[in-house]
Amino acid sequence: MNRRKFLLEKTALAEVRQVYADLAQQPIERNCVRRTECCHFKLTGRTPYLTRGEAVVAAKALRATGRKALPENPDGACPMLQRDTSNCLIYDDRPFGCRTHFCAAAGGPVARREVIDLIRRLERIDIELGGNGPRIFQNAIAEVLEDIL
């Protein structure tokens, strides 16, 4: 990885994490109790899309667990969901969609208008990193993993 790219990604990591921190500060009723129902993409029929910055954060978190590639999850669940424990491998660095999605137990979906400024910030970071808009979870992270190996 060249130095410019390294610095860009370092900055993006900090900025994306700041977006997540700012989301947590919003006056939105939200309480994820880690039911992990939303993590079963095939069952729910919904898979999150990630901007490049979110994918960088998630990929780095996965690498920090010692893994170099996305784990297989043949049942169609999120590859970050550990099959034996049902824990998310990257919970603290999970993408924006995992924090705002449809789960009724967590408080229901967050309205786009309530977080539009945060979405715009993620979109700006995506452009800075040379991304091409949100991409489906697995592809977004797999691409970044190839780049940072």
Ligand code: SF4
């Ligand atoms: S990243 Fe974590 S919280 Fe998000 S869908 Fe995957 S396992 Fe669930």
